[in-house]
Amino acid sequence: MSKPHVNYALDPKPIGIGGQAEVFRARDKQSNQFVAFKRLLPNLRMDKDATARMKREIDVQFGIKHPNIMPILDYSEHYYWYTMPLAEQSLMDMPNPIEYLQILQIIEEIASGLEFAHKFGNIHRDITPRNILECKSADGNTRWVISDWGLVRRIGNTSAIRTSPGYQYGTEGFAAPESGLDAHFVDARADVYSLGRVVAWCMSGILPLQNIPLNPDGPLQDFILRTTKLYPHERIANMNDILKMIKELKNTTI
The missing domain is CATH 3.30.200.20 (Phosphorylase Kinase; domain 1)
Known part of the structure; x- marks a missing residue:
């Protein structure tokens, strides 16, 4: 290094x-x-x-x-x-709306990465289309990866980095509402919320407004509504549950 x-x-x-x-x-x-x-x-x-x-x-x-x-x-x-x-492109570079099965594949890969990070107490706090990148593997296949961990919160770690209660950490429209209250107390459900907002953007191409509830339609309506509840305790709890939900959605399309 x-x-x-x-x-x-x-x-x-x-x-x-x-x-x-x-x-x-x-x-x-x-x-x-x-x-x-x-x-x-x-x-x-x-x-x-x-x-x-x-x-x-x-x-x-x-x-x-x-x-x-x-x-x-x-x-x-x-x-x-x-x-x-060097990435091929970001999710933000793709034309909208993105095809349904492609959304499921992308979100499954990102949820898998987040589930692994969460196991070690790392909350990303800034999941957005710009921070989801497409990379080419050595075998020529592509995969989607999570980048830009600059706002990561390490659960259980006492940080000397200054944060300000009331300041909205993350990207406007995608950041979980609780991140603007006290960023030190966000957990995996903040990334669940952001991922749900990313799915809504994939379906519509419309950038969401901060803390404004979504009114989605289409085959991922239930997924979006369950992941983007205003209060953390009302949301899908973790990435493992999201992966199960994606598997069920894939099975219903076969």
């Missing part, structure tokens, strides 16, 4: 910019392979909270080995940057 930054040739312009980091396509000069290179924005590299979040993101994402979680290939010893496989 921790090759010097000079071992990567970055494209002149980023392929994505967020609130704390930017992502470039880059060529690994040693392997001559293209990767995605994510680094903190220049003005945040001396910010203790920003670097602590990047460290947490790297620690969690590097530590979780699952085919539906974006792997980290390399990272800086100062946690300013890391590399990962």
Whole structure:
């Protein structure tokens, strides 16, 4: 790990910019392979909270080995940057509405990755179409992976990173309502909620409004309603139950 930054040739312009980091396509000069290179924005590299979040993101994402979680290939010893496989596209790049069986397959893969992460106490807190990426495997097949673990909450971990009660963590329209009350107390049901909102977007192409109940129709209406209840105790409880529900939906289409 921790090759010097000079071992990567970055494209002149980023392929994505967020609130704390930017992502470039880059060529690994040693392997001559293209990767995605994510680094903190220049003005945040001396910010203790920003670097602590990047460290947490790297620690969690590097530590979780699952085919539906974006792997980290390399990272800086100062946690300013890391590399990962270059994705084919994000879910946000796909035209809507997405075909029903394809939605089931994508959500099954993402739920599988989240179930694994939840077993180790990691709550993503920012499941959105932009953070669900399509990657090509070594055998040429594609799979969907969860990326951008910058807002991950590690249950049972006392963090020194500052959070503000009343501040909405996550992406507007997809973040669970409780994440705006006290982000330290969200659990797996927050990711359940966000995944349900992603399914609604896949069906309609309409970005949901924050905390506004959905009024879906179509074959995934029940799934969306059961995952996006306003109160956590009214929702489907975990990813295992979601996987069971998806299996039942697949069986009814055979």
